Amino acid sequence: MQHLITDIQRFSLNDGPGIRTTVFFKGCNMRCAWCHNPETLSPSPDLMFYPSKCISCGKCFTACSVGAHILENGLHIIDRKLCKKCGKCTEICYAEALVMSGREMTVDEILFEVCQDKAYYDASGGGVTLSGGEVLCHTDFAAKLARACHEEGIRVAVETNLSLPYDHIRPLLSEVDLIMADLKLYDEEEHKKHTGLSNKNTIENILSIRDIPMIIRTPLIDGITATKENLRAIAGLLEGKENLIYYQLLNFNPLGASKYESLDAANSFSNLMPYNEEEMSAFGEMLSDINIRVKVGE
Ligand code: SF4
Ligand code: SF4
Secondary structure: EEEEEEEEEEEEEOOOOOOEEEEEEEOOOOOOOOOOOOOHHOOOOEEEOOHHHHOOOOOHHHHOOOOOEEEEEEEEEOOOOOOOOOHHHHHHHHOOEEEEEEEEEEEEEEHHHHHOOOHHHHOOEEEEEEOOOHHHHHHHHHHHHHHHHHOOOOOOEEEEOOOHHHHHHHHHHHHHHEEEEOOOOHHHHHHHHOOOOOOHHHHHHHHOOOOOOEEEEEEOOOOOOOOOOHHHHHHHHHOOOEEEEEEEEEOOHHHHHHHHHHHOOOOOOOEEEEEHHHHHHHHOOOOOOOOOOOEOOO
């Protein structure tokens, strides 16, 4: 059994407690316009092209059998309609200007990479984080991987939108030590408008899962999620939840911009800037009278 993985990031410090290795699954059921990992959205491989790294060696032009590499007014572009995503041009691009996002990997292959840093997990209280994409869209494979990690004595966290019915996600969650779940918007219609999906399952799962420690997070997007009304409604929902470690307000991450360019994908948030420290603190202050622990930023 194999699965498409976009990246395995070692020494990750922001994807849960301690030192972690984060495994990014490819394929997501939401379409948040501000997503900073656009290469993880589609469930099939994607060709990414970074012109700033290109040394104009021309090798990709000859490697591509369908002529998808084109010079247009002196500019090297890719005809995405012609590209068959075979990955041949990425294999000969030594400048790493061409990268295929999405590699078929087995549980054993991932486990081998993950086990390299076990000593660091043990020393720091870290482990593995299964992320994406949306890991719950790949429950069977993810559950096998999580089980294999546990057999090696490695703790497992998931980063998820919790958007699928509980019966579907139970096989994976029974192998998980920590859930880091995003609830972007409290209002269902607003949630549908900005993510493409209802938040009904997310809210139901957040309220009904009581036996696994949880961190609930909201990415702060100006004028959409970052409103007093939205943040107070979500924080209010979490009051009294005994397995909640904290509610986290995440600053906008602008690092996805170059990935959108590399995929020739539209980025409607290319001009959005992260909030400064003072502004982030002010969001935390908005929730000071609600009886939950709030963490602001990373
Ligand atoms: S192979 Fe890579 S470095 Fe060479 S022209 Fe193509 S993209 Fe540029
Ligand atoms: S991935 Fe394959 S089809 Fe697409 S541009 Fe590269 S060589 Fe051509």
